Amino acid sequence: MAVVHFSTDQRQHTGGTSEVTIDAANVRELVRQLAERYPSLNAHLVETSSTAVAIDGEIIPDPWLEALTPTSEVHLVRPLAGG
Amino acid sequence: MSTTEAPASTGTNGNGASGYRWVGTRPVRHDGLDKVAGKARYAADLNLPGMLYGHILRSPHPHARIVSIDTSAAEAMPGVKAVVTGADFPEAPPKGATRNLMCTVIARDTVLYSGHAVAAVAASTRREAKAAAEAIEVTYELLPHVLNIADAMADDAPVLHDNLFTRGVEPRPTEPSNIAARTVYERGDVEQGFAEADIVIEREFSTQAVHQGYIEPHACVVDCDQEGKAVIWASSQGHFMVRSSTATVLGWDTSRIKVIPAEIGGGFGGKTTIYIEPVAALLSTKAGRPVKIVMSREDVFRATGPAPGAIIKMKVGARNDGTITTAKAWLAYENGAFQGIAAMLGCMCVVSAYTLDHLYVEGFDVVLNRPVNVAYRAPSAPAAAFAMDSVVDEIAARVGMDPIDLRIHNCPSQGDPTPYGPKWPMIGLRECLEAIRDSDHYQSELPEGQGRGVASGFWFNIGEAPSATVNLNENGTATVITGSPDIGGSRASMALMAAEELGLDVHLIQPVVGDTEVVGFTDVTEGSRATFATGMAVVEACRDLKEQLRKRAAKTWDCDVEEVEWVDGSAVHGPGEQEPLTLAAITGNAKRTGGPLGATASLNARGAGPAFSVQVADVSVDQETGRVTVERYTTAQDAGTAIHPSYVEGQMQGGVVQGIGWALNEEYIYSDDGNLENPGFLDYRIPVASDLPMIETCIVEVPNPSHPYGVRGVGEVGIVPPLPVMANAVADATGVRISDLPLSPPRVLEALTAAES
Amino acid sequence: MSRTHVNCEVNGDAVDFLTEDGESLLNALRDELGLIGAKEGCGTGDCGACSIIMNGRLQCSCLIFAPEADGAAITTCEGLASADELHPLQQCFLEGAALQCGICTPGFLVAAKALLDENPDPTETEVRYALAGNLCRCTGYDKIVRSVLEAAVQIRTPA
Numbered sequence: 001m002a003v004v005h006f007s008t009d010q011r012q013h014t015g016g017t018s019e020v021t022i023d024a025a026n027v028r029e030l031v032r033q034l035a036e037r038y039p040s041l042n043a044h045l046v047e048t049s050s051t052a053v054a055i056d057g058e059i060i061p062d063p064w065l066e067a068l069t070p071t072s073e074v075h076l077v078r079p080l081a082g083g
Numbered sequence: 084m085s086t087t088e089a090p091a092s093t094g095t096n097g098n099g100a101s102g103y104r105w106v107g108t109r110p111v112r113h114d115g116l117d118k119v120a121g122k123a124r125y126a127a128d129l130n131l132p133g134m135l136y137g138h139i140l141r142s143p144h145p146h147a148r149i150v151s152i153d154t155s156a157a158e159a160m161p162g163v164k165a166v167v168t169g170a171d172f173p174e175a176p177p178k179g180a181t182r183n184l185m186c187t188v189i190a191r192d193t194v195l196y197s198g199h200a201v202a203a204v205a206a207s208t209r210r211e212a213k214a215a216a217e218a219i220e221v222t223y224e225l226l227p228h229v230l231n232i233a234d235a236m237a238d239d240a241p242v243l244h245d246n247l248f249t250r251g252v253e254p255r256p257t258e259p260s261n262i263a264a265r266t267v268y269e270r271g272d273v274e275q276g277f278a279e280a281d282i283v284i285e286r287e288f289s290t291q292a293v294h295q296g297y298i299e300p301h302a303c304v305v306d307c308d309q310e311g312k313a314v315i316w317a318s319s320q321g322h323f324m325v326r327s328s329t330a331t332v333l334g335w336d337t338s339r340i341k342v343i344p345a346e347i348g349g350g351f352g353g354k355t356t357i358y359i360e361p362v363a364a365l366l367s368t369k370a371g372r373p374v375k376i377v378m379s380r381e382d383v384f385r386a387t388g389p390a391p392g393a394i395i396k397m398k399v400g401a402r403n404d405g406t407i408t409t410a411k412a413w414l415a416y417e418n419g420a421f422q423g424i425a426a427m428l429g430c431m432c433v434v435s436a437y438t439l440d441h442l443y444v445e446g447f448d449v450v451l452n453r454p455v456n457v458a459y460r461a462p463s464a465p466a467a468a469f470a471m472d473s474v475v476d477e478i479a480a481r482v483g484m485d486p487i488d489l490r491i492h493n494c495p496s497q498g499d500p501t502p503y504g505p506k507w508p509m510i511g512l513r514e515c516l517e518a519i520r521d522s523d524h525y526q527s528e529l530p531e532g533q534g535r536g537v538a539s540g541f542w543f544n545i546g547e548a549p550s551a552t553v554n555l556n557e558n559g560t561a562t563v564i565t566g567s568p569d570i571g572g573s574r575a576s577m578a579l580m581a582a583e584e585l586g587l588d589v590h591l592i593q594p595v596v597g598d599t600e601v602v603g604f605t606d607v608t609e610g611s612r613a614t615f616a617t618g619m620a621v622v623e624a625c626r627d628l629k630e631q632l633r634k635r636a637a638k639t640w641d642c643d644v645e646e647v648e649w650v651d652g653s654a655v656h657g658p659g660e661q662e663p664l665t666l667a668a669i670t671g672n673a674k675r676t677g678g679p680l681g682a683t684a685s686l687n688a689r690g691a692g693p694a695f696s697v698q699v700a701d702v703s704v705d706q707e708t709g710r711v712t713v714e715r716y717t718t719a720q721d722a723g724t725a726i727h728p729s730y731v732e733g734q735m736q737g738g739v740v741q742g743i744g745w746a747l748n749e750e751y752i753y754s755d756d757g758n759l760e761n762p763g764f765l766d767y768r769i770p771v772a773s774d775l776p777m778i779e780t781c782i783v784e785v786p787n788p789s790h791p792y793g794v795r796g797v798g799e800v801g802i803v804p805p806l807p808v809m810a811n812a813v814a815d816a817t818g819v820r821i822s823d824l825p826l827s828p829p830r831v832l833e834a835l836t837a838a839e840s
Numbered sequence: 841m842s843r844t845h846v847n848c849e850v851n852g853d854a855v856d857f858l859t860e861d862g863e864s865l866l867n868a869l870r871d872e873l874g875l876i877g878a879k880e881g882c883g884t885g886d887c888g889a890c891s892i893i894m895n896g897r898l899q900c901s902c903l904i905f906a907p908e909a910d911g912a913a914i915t916t917c918e919g920l921a922s923a924d925e926l927h928p929l930q931q932c933f934l935e936g937a938a939l940q941c942g943i944c945t946p947g948f949l950v951a952a953k954a955l956l957d958e959n960p961d962p963t964e965t966e967v968r969y970a971l972a973g974n975l976c977r978c979t980g981y982d983k984i985v986r987s988v989l990e991a992a993v994q995i996r997t998p999a
Contacts, residue, residue, distance in 0.1 A: 005504055008267040012253050047250065048264075054505035058690055058789075061547060075504040078424065080543050082610025083295075083352025083460035083799050111934045118942035119930040121877020121917035125943060128876040210862070296977045298881040298889055299943040348879070348943025349977050380882040571940035571978055729937035733979055737940065740980030764886035764975060772981040773965075773972040 002030060002055075002072035009048070010076065013041035027053055027063040030074065045076060052079040104651075105582040106792055109729045110589050112575040118346075126302035126318035126345040127377045134304065135164055135205040137366050137376035138212035139359070140219050141386060142194035142201050145452040145757025146228035146241070149192055149201065153220040157204055160218055162211030165369035167362065168202040168219075173334035178246055181331060183421035187455055188332050188361050194223070195243060195420035196452050197758045198385030200358070205366035205374045228452040228757045232394050232415045235261040235451040243420065243450050263422035266430050266446040268503050276409020276441030280400025282481050284474050290466040290806065290824045291750035292392040292417060295459045296741070296769050299348020300383045305363035306373035313340045313364050318347040320354045320568060321607030326599050332361040340364075343598040347568050351741070352458030353388055355607045384762035388457025389751055391417040391425045395433070395470035405484045407493045409441035410434045412470070416463060418448050419455035428463035431503040432803075433471050435541040436512060436695065438495045442502055452757055458609060460738055461542035461799035465745060465806045472538035472807030473822065476814065486537050486811075487520040490697075511721030511785030511795075512539065512695040518719035518781045519697045525717070532703060533714055534816025539697045540803025544796035545610030546688035550603025551620035553581060553628055555680040559667020561587060564597040566605025567617040571737075571798075572730035576614045577621050579726050580792060584625035586652025587666060603685040611796030614726055615787075616688030622791045623684035635669045635676040690789020694800040696720040698739065702812040709832030711747055711813055717779040718804075723787040723795025731797050736778040738801025744770045745802070746809035747826050844907045850875065851919025859906035866890045868906035869916060877917035877946040881975065888974030891947035891954075892916050898954035900973075917946030920953060929953060929991040936987035940978035948974050952988045960996055964989060 005019045014020070020037070024030035035042040045051070053063045054075040060066055061079040068074070117123040154166045168189070175185040185191075189200045202219050206212035227241035234240055242259050249256050251265035277283055303317035313335075319325045322342040330337040347354060359376045367374040378387070396413040412433050416425035426446035433444055456462075479486040494513045498506050519525055519537065529535050552564045563581045567573055574594035582589040605617060629649045636654030637644040646657045653663040673679055701715040718739050725731040748768050752760045761767045786793025806824060813831065814820040819838045821830065843858040850873060857872035864883075869875045869892070878901050881887035885900040892901045893915040920927040929949050932938070939945040948971060955962060955970040962970065967988050968981070976984060 007504060008269050009251050057501075057506040057508045059505070059543070059545075060689065061545070062687060073506065077503070077505075078427065080428070080545050080610065081355070081424070081458055081462065082543065082545050082612070083355070083458040083462055109937070112937070114942075115934045115939070116926075118939055118945050119917075119926065119933050119949060120921060121875070121946045123942055124876065125879065127880065128870075130871065208860075209867075210860070296975075297941070297943075298887055298975055298977055299879070299941070300881070346943075347941060348881075349941045351977070377880075380884065380887075572937070727937075729983070730940070733937055733940050733983060736980035736982045737978045738980075741977070763884055764882050765884065769975060769977065770980075771972045771975065772968040772985060775968070775981055777964075777985070778980050778982045 001070040002068040002074045004030065004034065004074045010041060010044065013044050014038050024068055026068060027066045030068060048078060050076050050078045052077050103583055105579045105589050106724065106726050107728060108579065109727060110575060112572050113578060113594050114569060114574050123346045125299055125348050126316060129304050129316050129345065131304060131306060131373040134373040134375055135207060135370055136209045136212045137203055137205045137363050137374045138216040139200050139362060139376065140202045140216040141382065142190065142197060142199040144194060144223055144225055145197045145230070146226040147194050147223035148226060149190065149194060150222040150224050152202055154202065156220065157215040157218040160211065160215040162207035163204055163215045164372060165205040165366045166202065167365045167369065171365055172332065183455065184328060185332050187421065188358060196454050198382065198454060200362065200386065203362045203366060205370050229261065230452055230753050230757060232417060232449050235449045236415065236447070243452065247422065247450065261450045263418060263448040263450055264427070266427040268430055268444045269442060270500065271441030273409050273411050273441045273443045277400045279402070280408050281403040282478060283398065283400045284477050285398040286474055286822055288395045288397070288470040288473065288822045290393050290469060292389040292453065293745050293749040293751065294384055294389045294767065295351040295353035297349030297351060297353055300378040300380055301358055301387060302377040303360050303363050304373055304375045305360060305367045307364055307367040311339055315340060315342045315360055315364070316345050317342060317360055318345040318354065319357070320347065320350045320570065320609055321605065322568065322599055323566060323604050324355065324607045325357055325360055328357045329360045329364060333364060341598060341600050344568050344596050347570050350570055351460050352462060352609060355458055355609050356388065358387060380764065381762040384767060385759050386454055388419070388455055390459035390462065391456045393417070393429065393466040395466060397470045397474045399474045399478065401478045401482065403482055405482050405489045405492045407437055407439060407478065410439055412444045414446040414467065415449055416446070417453060417456065418450045419453045420450060421455045422450055423448060423456045425456055425463045429467045432464040432541055433467035434502050436490070436539040437493045438499050444502060460741060460802040464540060464542050464803045465742060468538060468540045468803045469806035469810065469824065473810050473820070476811040487516055487525065490539055491516050508692065509785065509788060510693050510695060511783050514783045514785055515539070515695050515697040515719040515721055518783050519699050519717065522717050522781060524715060524779060525699050529701060533701045534812045534814065535699065535701050536808045536810065536812030536815055537697065537699045538804040538807035538811060539695060540800055542694050542800040542803060543610065544615065544691040544694050545612050546616045546691040547606035547612055548685070548687050549605045549617035549620040550683070550685040551617060551624050552602055552681065552683045553621065553624040555628060555666070555670045557670055557673065559665065559670050560591040560593065561585060562593045562595060563621055564595045564602045565617045565621065566597060566602045567608050567613040569596055570608055571733060572727060573613040575730065576726040577618060580618050580621050581625050584622055585628065585666060603683065611694065611798035612688070612691065615691060615790060615794045615796045618794055619688050619790060620684040620686055623686060624682040627682035627684065628680060631680050631682065632666065632669055635673065636664050638676045639664060639672065690787065692723055692787035692789065692795040694721055694795055696800045696804055698804040698808050700808045700812045702809065702816055704813060704816045704831060706835060709828035709835060711809065711826055711831060713743060713776055715776055717781065718801060719781040719783050720797065720801055721783045721785050721795060722797045723790065724784055724793035725782045726792065726794060728782060731782055732780045734797045735780050735801045738799065739778050739805055740770050740775060742802040742805025743809065746806045746824055750825050846907055846910045848909045848911060849913045851915060861905070861907060863906045864902050865904040865906045865909050866901040869901060875916050875918050879943055879946065881943070888951060889944050889947040891950040891974065893950060893954050898951055915950065917949050920949060928994045929988065932987040932991040932994065936983050936990060938979065938983040938987040944974060944976045948976065948984055956992055956995060960992060962992060
């Protein structure tokens with residue numbers, strides 16, 4: 001279970017919804033459910049390379065098996081680069 | 084605070100207060116002797132028997148279609164052993180990051196910037212290679228070009244890529260343009276925020292493209308054999324990246340490529356990608372001989388990644404009590420010839436040092452006929468901070484509040500939302516602001532005729548994947564092998580963390596940067612991650628070893644392992660019936676107790692801690708020439724924990740001075756016909772010793788709870804504040820606020836003259 | 841292609857090499873003599889990474905044709921240390937963390953030696969101006985200047 005927050009860009013694919021609660025044990029399951037609920041969101045995430053998530057403030061670049069708790073706050077973001 | 088006497092640092096570390104024996108001390112770095120003796124081997128320092136020299140022919144035009152390339156004359160030249168053009172490389176996909184990499188290494192149908200690689204020659208001598216490259220006949224059909232953001236965004240602009248449609252705009256545009264992407268972050272209601280504000284300030288800013296300016300030009304030697312294997316000696320920020328990128332460009336399997344990391348002569352983000360390795364590999368394959376390519380300084384400027392120029396419009400509202408209520412920002416960043424994420428990063432950083440109820444940040448990534456951007460220390464953050472912190476300075480003056488107090492008043496803390504969505508973890512911005520407020524420098528009276536400026540800066544820091552192998556040798560010493568190139572002292576920090584874990588003298592530890600076949604995969608040294616992430620792998624391997632050492636002691640004593648503790652480098656028998664066994668005693672006996680001792684750790688480093696820096700400078704401005712002189716400079720930065728304080732200070736000081744260069748002097752200057760007019764260190768002037776004072780440092784240590792020693796990463800954020808610091812100091816000194824960088828003498832003089840009249 | 845035979849003294853040793861007339865002394869030192877301490881950062885005399893002392897003068901070896909070295913006495917970074925001891929400048933650079941990537945370090949050491957040979961007790965400002973022809977992108981020069989000042993003290997007052 002986790003609360004997913006959508007950015008302004010992503011809301012164009014969620015019918016304007018800014019957050020949704022998803023019953024998922026990990027990020028892989030969460031992404032699968034999001035794709036079912038918002039079919040065009042997945043393509044948007046792939047196109048924008050938004051393959052990372054922030055869980056409770058920490059940006060995780062490869063989050064596939066990351067566990068979620070009922071209070072987890074999730075943002076779908078792009079992995080960062082740096083110097 | 085220190086002034087100009089060594090040691091240069093105060094702060095909470097370097098004084099033993101941490102309780103660590105090794106972490107926080109300042110030993111001589113392990114690779115230091117080779118580097119002061121002139122023995123260290125950088126990429127251009129290797130010569131192999133039979134080696135050829137490669138030379139790359141580059142486009143003299145900023146935008147043109149390649150009609151034909153005739154290499155016949157070149158192939159007939161003396162000494163020439165191989166010639167390649169884009170046609171010799173695999174076809175690039177129609178779009179995406181892979182295309183961008185492949186087409187940056189060598190142009191296919193179209194050249195997109197002056198300096199774009201078109202063809203290459205390998206010959207017996209440098210001069211033969213150069214002469215032959217110049218004999219290649221390329222027929223170009225010139226296309227109209229765009230060199231700056233405004234022109235590139237115009238409706239009638241010549242379009243670089245006919246399959247680039249702006250992302251982030253609904254409905255999706257049906258016409259291609261140079262606007263690659265639009266990014267928006269918003270919270271609250273900015274109009275309500277402006278309505279609640281007593282003061283609203285609206286300004287427009289511009290910054291220019293600058294180069295990372297590493298002193299070592301890109302260089303490599305590649306030796307391909309008849310079985311199709313390639314050995315690459317190259318300097319880079321990550322040799323596993325060199326392997327994968329070279330494989331991608333050539334369409335090879337990575338197992339064909341071994342990359343041996345040379346010492347790296349500076350990178351700052353600029354060596355997180357490749358330019359020449361696949362070209363040398365193909366030349367070597369064709370010639371059957373090793374090939375060396377060394378870029379000239381001119382080529383480094385013309386063809387490797389600058390940091391982007393930007394245009395930023397800020398509108399910020401505040402109440403009379405100093406509370407910033409709202410900010411609206413419009414940012415456009417140059418991406419160079421291919422799409423990047425510069426504006427997106429700028430959007431994430433622009434107001435990150437402030438807590439805002441209402442914000443609307445909109446960014447545009449723009450392609451144009453310049454070399455493609457590459458990261459430069461906290462990419463995109465300096466221009467963003469320049470805009471926001473210049474406006475914040477005006478707000479402080481308008482409400483009559485000390486600029487540090489105003490920043491503390493608006494400072495985010497753990498749990499507050501970031502502008503890009505997630506909440507802040509534990510951060511040290513407030514501590515940095517307080518460190519500067521309490522510094523000797525800030526408390527000192529400003530000398531007559533000078534101006535003082537302050538600003539803050541933010542950067543993410545990242546973790547990614549490291550690997551480390553730690554082997555204990557039979558004499559009780561340790562070898563620490565990691566996959567992170569040592570770009571500024573990381574060998575020493577790896578050794579210090581291993582010393583702390585194992586209880587071993589740091590000088591008994593040999594830190595090694597392993598090639599792609601001796602150590603596990605390790606991501607690029609970027610995002611201030613080497614000491615943070617690779618350090619975690621070192622610590623994990625050492626902890627594994629400590630368990631092994633305890634077991635070996637238990638076997639030696641024929642007791643239960645639970646009775647053995649590891650204390651200060653020795654196994655200690657809890658019940659006290661045995662004399663302690665030193666690490667050397669156990670390794671010396673290792674064959675009898677189960678064989679040699681070694682451990683490897685590979686992981687995904689989690690929990691990189693965001694970094695903040697706050698800085699103050701005093702400047703004087705020559706009213707007759709417009710020259711800005713930095714009289715005094717102090718920087719505070721949250722390092723988490725400083726593993727080797729001298730090299731933490733070094734990162735802080737180096738970042739500051741690069742930022743000063745960006746603020747005061749450095750800029751890419753293009754002619755109307757699209758050629759870089761200052762591709763050398765004479766005309767592209769980076770700061771020199773006589774331009775600067777000492778850079779006083781204050782290491783703030785708010786430990787990162789995700790790292791075993793609290794490391795946060797120190798490499799990048801130091802470059803962020805100097806841009807607004809300089810602008811704010813010049814405004815304080817002259818009463819004139821300049822919003823276009825650099826603050827070079829002609830520009831400052833022009834602004835002073837305009838203000839007078 | 842005709843090559844010129846050059847005889848000179850490098851770091852106290854009599855050496856000779858063959859070179860093309862248009863070749864730089866920097867390339868000759870590196871490729872013919874294997875002295876890789878001097879680096880090419882720019883090839884135009886702007887960065888100082890190729891600094892050497894030739895006949896008592898600080899020079900950019902990238903701006904000198906190799907045949908011009910005939911008969912000359914040359915000191916490179918490799919010639920600073922004795923068999924059993926580093927030069928005080930080298931030791932102070934190590935202890936003062938005056939290098940990060942290290943590519944500019946040999947040039948700085950040679951330039952600093954040229955300064956201290958002329959002026960054993962320089963002020964901070966004199967050090968900064970004497971080293972203004974050497975570019976360092978890593979350190980911001982702070983620790984380099986401190987280390988040169990410290991080495992000057994050590995050379996003036998041997999332990």
